[in-house]
Amino acid sequence: MKVMKFGGTSVGSPQRIKNVASLVTATAGDFVVLSAMSGTTNSLVEISDYLYNKNPEGAMDTIGRLEAKYRSHISELYSKEEYKGKAQTYADGVFEYLKSFTKSLFTQTEEKLIVAQGELLSTHMMYYYLLEQGYKPALLNALDFMKTDAQGEPDSEYIKTRLAEVIKDFEGADLYLTQGFICRNLHGEVDNLLRGGSDYTASLIGAALGVEEIQIWTDIDGMHNNDPRVVEGTSAVRHLHFDEAAELGYFGAKILHPTCIQPARFANIPVRLLNTMDPQAPGTIINNIKECGSIKAIAAKDNITAIRIKSSRMLLAHGFLRKVFEIFESYQTSIDMVCTSEVGVSMSIDNTLHLNEIVHDLKKYGTVSVDLDMCIVCVVGDMDWENVGFESRAMEAMKDIPVRMISYGGSNNNISLLVRGEDKNRTLRSLSKCLFENA
Ligand code: ADP
Ligand code: ASP
Ligand code: MG
Numbered sequence: 001m002k003v004m005k006f007g008g009t010s011v012g013s014p015q016r017i018k019n020v021a022s023l024v025t026a027t028a029g030d031f032v033v034l035s036a037m038s039g040t041t042n043s044l045v046e047i048s049d050y051l052y053n054k055n056p057e058g059a060m061d062t063i064g065r066l067e068a069k070y071r072s073h074i075s076e077l078y079s080k081e082e083y084k085g086k087a088q089t090y091a092d093g094v095f096e097y098l099k100s101f102t103k104s105l106f107t108q109t110e111e112k113l114i115v116a117q118g119e120l121l122s123t124h125m126m127y128y129y130l131l132e133q134g135y136k137p138a139l140l141n142a143l144d145f146m147k148t149d150a151q152g153e154p155d156s157e158y159i160k161t162r163l164a165e166v167i168k169d170f171e172g173a174d175l176y177l178t179q180g181f182i183c184r185n186l187h188g189e190v191d192n193l194l195r196g197g198s199d200y201t202a203s204l205i206g207a208a209l210g211v212e213e214i215q216i217w218t219d220i221d222g223m224h225n226n227d228p229r230v231v232e233g234t235s236a237v238r239h240l241h242f243d244e245a246a247e248l249g250y251f252g253a254k255i256l257h258p259t260c261i262q263p264a265r266f267a268n269i270p271v272r273l274l275n276t277m278d279p280q281a282p283g284t285i286i287n288n289i290k291e292c293g294s295i296k297a298i299a300a301k302d303n304i305t306a307i308r309i310k311s312s313r314m315l316l317a318h319g320f321l322r323k324v325f326e327i328f329e330s331y332q333t334s335i336d337m338v339c340t341s342e343v344g345v346s347m348s349i350d351n352t353l354h355l356n357e358i359v360h361d362l363k364k365y366g367t368v369s370v371d372l373d374m375c376i377v378c379v380v381g382d383m384d385w386e387n388v389g390f391e392s393r394a395m396e397a398m399k400d401i402p403v404r405m406i407s408y409g410g411s412n413n414n415i416s417l418l419v420r421g422e423d424k425n426r427t428l429r430s431l432s433k434c435l436f437e438n439a
Helices: 014-025 040-052 056-077 081-103 108-115 117-132 156-168 198-209 242-250 258-266 320-330 355-362 390-397 421-437
Strands: 002-006 031-034 137-139 175-179 182-184 190-192 213-218 239-241 271-275 284-287 295-310 335-340 344-349 367-381 403-408 414-420
Touching: 002 014, 002 198, 014 056, 014 117, 031 117, 031 198, 040 056, 040 081, 040 108, 040 117, 056 081, 056 117, 081 108, 081 117, 108 117, 108 190, 117 137, 117 175, 156 198, 175 198, 198 213, 198 258, 239 242, 242 258, 242 284, 242 295, 242 367, 295 355, 295 421, 320 335, 320 344, 320 355, 335 403, 344 403, 355 367, 367 390, 367 421, 390 414, 390 421, 414 421
Parallel strands: 002 031, 002 213, 031 175, 137 175, 213 271, 239 284
Antiparallel strands: 182 190, 271 284, 295 344, 295 367, 335 344, 367 414, 403 414
């Protein structure tokens, strides 16, 4: 048994839904997790924004456009009136429901109910399509078994127990189908696993059922060793260790949600990234096997802000870093990179919501300077500190590019460089040349 998760791009049009149906029905008995059709979650968030801003007309406009889009998708997807009718009735119910919010008080609870509709729509459309094709799929409601705990983290024990119970009701089904992303919280309210969370659902279900493989299907050929939009001649990485995938997920290779792989990793279940456009291609396998000394990929994260605090008080003092970090914590701002010297510390952040307050508070402890529009470029691979050579190749690549921060040693899998945003592309190209072409 395996879990197959199809992202928004993979179910983004009626043709693509048909394509996915042919992939899942080729291997019966599997668990299929779907995202919302691409663009839908964004539209649902936009509807919520209008409602927060007490603009029901704006919300109605967006709802109307989305409704028309789904009407056309549904009429294209089905050939039999019976299933077209069923899918349209379901969609009608969803759009009536969305319209009902324009009359009521709007809070985060209502927003969660609204954004949940994307995955409910895509799975119902797939369900009726599979029925039309003569299959016996079981449509499971993720809200019956996906749950988060008091910390907002998935409750693995509950998920495992409930999922086993829910599945029992569908004995004899060809395959199980369910929604990614959506769940209930501790209080039983509809909630979600944050944007991109469908990967997380797949991983949690895979771990709960102890499947042999978790497949994440998207619209490209596996994880690339660099950003294909910037660097020519990138190639797909065929194998990654879980640690390497976690580093890449965080640093902008958006193909896989970074938290998603943890449950798979703990359950020691391999995750395979596959391409819906080329299902025969081997994709990228992520597992617990290490490939010693190999550099796998380069990734970048934009819109980074660097903050430096210099203080002679730091010299030989203890507790200085704690005070500095506490300021960031008090504004719920997480720090990405940290570099220290005897008299100063530089940190990078990507959330600048409280930048002014942070800078203001830091001034208590030293002289503060800020660099905006920076970019973290990271090199990921097996770079055990006892191996030699890779640092010098990375530094050689940077010989003509100004580097604001360098970080190595946080893990054995990452060297991070902070450069100006405008230098990102040449950094990616130069690193690619020094690390892959001249290797
Ligand atoms: P899905 O909707 O299928 O879940 P995502 O929204 O997760 O897809 O985004 C996957 C997209 O990320 C791909 O379409 C691709 O364009 C992009 N991408 C970003 N970085 C990389 C990389 N290093 N390798 C491959 N694709 C990447
Ligand atoms: N539909 C959700 C999103 O767009 C979840 C996902 O696609 O993974 O974020
Ligand atoms: Mg995704």
